[in-house]
Amino acid sequence: MIAVDQSDILPSKVLDAATEVSIIATDPQGVITVFNRGAELLLGYSAEQVIGKHTPALFHLASEVAGRSLKLSQKYGVPIEGFRAFVHNPEGQGREQRQWTYVCADGSHVQVSLIVTVIRSTEGVVTGYLGVAYDISKEVQAYKAVKEFRNTLDRVHDGIFMFRPDTLGFIYVSLGATMQLGYSSEELLRMSPLDIKPEFSEASFRQRLQPLLDGDKTLVMFETIHRHKDDHLIPVEVSIQLLSEPGQEPLFVNVVRDITERKAAERVMRENAQYTQAILDNVIDGIITIDSRGTIQSINLAGENIFRYKAAEIVGKNVKLLMPEPYHSEHDGYLQNYHATAIPRVIGSGREVEGRRKDGSVFPMDLAVSRSVHQGQPLFIGLIRDITERKRVDSMKTEFVSTVSHELRTPLTSISGALGLIVGGALGELPEQARLMLDIAYKNSKRLAVLIDDLLDMDKLAAGNMQLDLQVQLLMPLVEQTLAAVSTYGDQHQVRFALIERADQAQVRVDGGRLQQVLTNFLANAVKFSPSGAQVEVAVRLQQERVRVEVIDHGPGIPGEFRKRIFQKFSQADSSDSRQKGGTGLGLAISKELIERMNGVIGFDSEEGRGARFYFQLPIWQTQDITQQSGCSKTAAGR
Amino acid sequence: MNLERILYVEDEPDIQAVAKLALEMVGGYQVLICSGGQEALAKVGGFAPDLILLDVMMPDMDGPTTLQKLRADGATGAIPVIFLTAKVQSSDVAYYQALGALDVIAKPFDPMRLAMQVRAIWERKP
Numbered sequence: 018m019i020a021v022d023q024s025d026i027l028p029s030k031v032l033d034a035a036t037e038v039s040i041i042a043t044d045p046q047g048v049i050t051v052f053n054r055g056a057e058l059l060l061g062y063s064a065e066q067v068i069g070k071h072t073p074a075l076f077h078l079a080s081e082v083a084g085r086s087l088k089l090s091q092k093y094g095v096p097i098e099g100f101r102a103f104v105h106n107p108e109g110q111g112r113e114q115r116q117w118t119y120v121c122a123d124g125s126h127v128q129v130s131l132i133v134t135v136i137r138s139t140e141g142v143v144t145g146y147l148g149v150a151y152d153i154s155k156e157v158q159a160y161k162a163v164k165e166f167r168n169t170l171d172r173v174h175d176g177i178f179m180f181r182p183d184t185l186g187f188i189y190v191s192l193g194a195t196m197q198l199g200y201s202s203e204e205l206l207r208m209s210p211l212d213i214k215p216e217f218s219e220a221s222f223r224q225r226l227q228p229l230l231d232g233d234k235t236l237v238m239f240e241t242i243h244r245h246k247d248d249h250l251i252p253v254e255v256s257i258q259l260l261s262e263p264g265q266e267p268l269f270v271n272v273v274r275d276i277t278e279r280k281a282a283e284r285v286m287r288e289n290a291q292y293t294q295a296i297l298d299n300v301i302d303g304i305i306t307i308d309s310r311g312t313i314q315s316i317n318l319a320g321e322n323i324f325r326y327k328a329a330e331i332v333g334k335n336v337k338l339l340m341p342e343p344y345h346s347e348h349d350g351y352l353q354n355y356h357a358t359a360i361p362r363v364i365g366s367g368r369e370v371e372g373r374r375k376d377g378s379v380f381p382m383d384l385a386v387s388r389s390v391h392q393g394q395p396l397f398i399g400l401i402r403d404i405t406e407r408k409r410v411d412s413m414k415t416e417f418v419s420t421v422s423h424e425l426r427t428p429l430t431s432i433s434g435a436l437g438l439i440v441g442g443a444l445g446e447l448p449e450q451a452r453l454m455l456d457i458a459y460k461n462s463k464r465l466a467v468l469i470d471d472l473l474d475m476d477k478l479a480a481g482n483m484q485l486d487l488q489v490q491l492l493m494p495l496v497e498q499t500l501a502a503v504s505t506y507g508d509q510h511q512v513r514f515a516l517i518e519r520a521d522q523a524q525v526r527v528d529g530g531r532l533q534q535v536l537t538n539f540l541a542n543a544v545k546f547s548p549s550g551a552q553v554e555v556a557v558r559l560q561q562e563r564v565r566v567e568v569i570d571h572g573p574g575i576p577g578e579f580r581k582r583i584f585q586k587f588s589q590a591d592s593s594d595s596r597q598k599g600g601t602g603l604g605l606a607i608s609k610e611l612i613e614r615m616n617g618v619i620g621f622d623s624e625e626g627r628g629a630r631f632y633f634q635l636p637i638w639q640t641q642d643i644t645q646q647s648g649c650s651k652t653a654a655g656r
Numbered sequence: 657m658n659l660e661r662i663l664y665v666e667d668e669p670d671i672q673a674v675a676k677l678a679l680e681m682v683g684g685y686q687v688l689i690c691s692g693g694q695e696a697l698a699k700v701g702g703f704a705p706d707l708i709l710l711d712v713m714m715p716d717m718d719g720p721t722t723l724q725k726l727r728a729d730g731a732t733g734a735i736p737v738i739f740l741t742a743k744v745q746s747s748d749v750a751y752y753q754a755l756g757a758l759d760v761i762a763k764p765f766d767p768m769r770l771a772m773q774v775r776a777i778w779e780r781k782p
Contacts, residue, residue, distance in 0.1 A: 422742055423713055423741075423742040425742075426742035426763045426764055427671070427742060427763065428670075429763075429764045430668075430670075430671050430763040430764035430765065431668065431671050431673075431674055432764075433764045433766075434671065434674030434675065434678065434764065434765065435670070435673075435767075437674075437678075437766055437767040437768055438674060438677055438678060438681070438682075438767045438768070441682075441767065441768035443677065443681045443682055443767070443768065444681070462764075466764050486749075486750070
């Protein structure tokens with residue numbers, strides 16, 4: 018409280034000299050009695066306009082005054098309004114300093130710091146009030162700016178710290194910093210980075226900062242761990258800059274990002290990558306990826322083993338390195354063609370090609386290529402299987418059949434040949450019983466030969482190794498040759514053959530020898546099941562686009578229970594121990610396979626007791642060119 | 657030119673005996689047996705056969721190689737050759753023909769018909 022006599026009021030010249038300060042005095046009712054030059058400049062009113070005419074309400078925000086009045090009224094429990102809002106507290110405390118908004122004559126607002134003092138007489142009577150106001154607009158703006166800046170920093174999820182270069186003590190910490198570490202801002206402002214960075218000593222931390230102080234770097238970044246208030250560790254990424262303004266103390270600004278989730282994601286990605294890599298490394302097939310230029314991007318462990326390169330030796334090189342000619346020269350063409358036309362030649366389909374190992378050796382492989390996209394660029398993925406072993410086994414199988422065939426037939430040639438000479442009479446007459454025994458031996462040696470042939474044929478057909486020499490040729494000559502070849506067999510059983518229908522113009526595409534084998538089988542069966550003196554008819558007839566060859570016998574016919582399995586392997590109508598008719602039981606099964614391989618159909622009609630009609634049908638070929646079977650007609654005795 | 661002298665190249669002694677008997681007694685031919693390709697190449701000039709019957713699978717030199725060597729020699733290149741073998745898949749037959757063989761007779765053969773088969777093939781030669 019200031020006790021000031023009116024005569025003690027500073028002379029107006031002194032008042033007016035204080036142009037940076039607004040000095041306004043009022044009487045006890047609030048009417049303005051003094052309005053200095055500073056007030057004129059600040060508010061835009063002249064002293065004459067306001068002295069004795071207005072109260073300070075003229076240049077105060079009514080809403081602000083009302084708000085202040087309400088607060089004071091609530092606080093003190095008495096109505097305090099208008100001018101009393103300015104002077105109530107100063108009357109009690111002597112003075113009051115508050116921020117107010119001045120409204121200037123032009124309507125603009127100015128933030129001021131207003132000190133209101135009570136003027137009393139020497140007797141203590143209030144004689145007026147003095148208001149001294151400073152324009153604090155800039156400070157207010159600066160404060161607002163700082164506040165806004167702090168608010169912005171506090172909205173950032175990352176922790177922001179500022180610390181001094183000399184003591185390393187924190188002078189500012191953001192809301193994010195407190196939330197990251199669990200400390201309050203007050204607690205943190207008593208700490209330094211060393212209190213939260215367990216991996217660093219002071220020396221090692223200062224070593225990190227030195228390049229910033231030396232000006233060698235503008236930013237330092239590193240990963241470390243921070244210790245939370247509850248002692249758990251947080252993986253963080255730290256970036257530190259030095260703020261250095263002329264005339265101001267330099268400060269370190271430290272932005273800290275909690276990378277716990279990122280580390281966890283990285284760990285998951287690493288584990289997934291390891292899992293995927295483990296799978297890739299354990300698949301049997303090689304997996305190679307290339308880009309659109311054919312540059313190898315990756316190769317798995319199996320691929321390394323197949324080609325005998327280490328990944329480091331070939332990643333980055335062109336995949337042509339792994340191809341022998343002609344694939345080596347053609348590969349660029351494949352890629353160019355695909356890029357130009359988008360038509361895949363190899364892509365999406367598997368095929369058998371050759372690969373070249375590091376040592377230059379060439380090997381067969383199955384290759385399947387698919388297309389994918391990686392980071393917006395095409396990526397081609399090749400799946401490779403080394404089929405060297407498979408080829409070797411296939412070759413062995415083929416060779417096995419051929420070798421077994423030879424090894425079985427060689428001793429049989431000697432046996433049946435020697436017996437044939439004796440039985441044929443080339444070595445003179447034999448005693449009756451000896452001749453009988455040798456006859457038996459000879460017939461069975463021939464039977465053995467037939468069995469070997471049938472077994473080998475069946476194996477070849479089952480394995481897909483039967484090679485047929487398909488030629489377009491007239492059918493009738495094949496039929497006639499077969500009839501001539503089996504006529505002796507028919508004579509031996511008193512069965513005659515009759516060709517009752519012909520189709521001389523019919524051309525078929527067949528392996529002639531194998532077709533004769535089928536017809537021989539039909540005819541031999543017909544003879545076997547015909548009574549002595551009977552006739553077996555053969556008919557060849559055209560049926561639109563097919564030709565049908567029938568062998569008709571008048572024997573006992575096919576029993577009902579046998580009909581379903583007649584074309585199965587080792588199937589015979591009489592399978593009892595006293596089997597009468599002989600044979601291997603493979604003839605019809607082989608015939609069926611052969612006819613079907615020649616695009617034909619095989620079948621029979623029969624009624625028990627009324628003979629049987631076995632037939633095969635083949636498509637007719639219309640071509641004018643007839644390829645005659647020349648030279649080689651394979652003949653095998655007794656078939 | 658008659659078919660009188662046959663050179664038979666076969667490594668199996670039993671088959672040698674059967675075929676020799678069959679060709680001599682049934683066919684009336686003069687037969688010289690060689691146990692392998694090397695022996696055949698050594699003796700073919702001295703025997704001057706009208707026809708060579710040639711086995712395929714032999715240990716010292718197989719039939720196809722023997723035929724190639726016969727064809728390479730001007731003195732023996734024109735002698736007709738028939739393969740007598742158990743190895744008679746259609747791919748084999750085509751191969752033998754491509755080498756220049758007249759034909760193939762399959763084993764086991766009928767000894768009573770062997771001479772007739774050989775003559776029939778020999779008479780078809782170009």
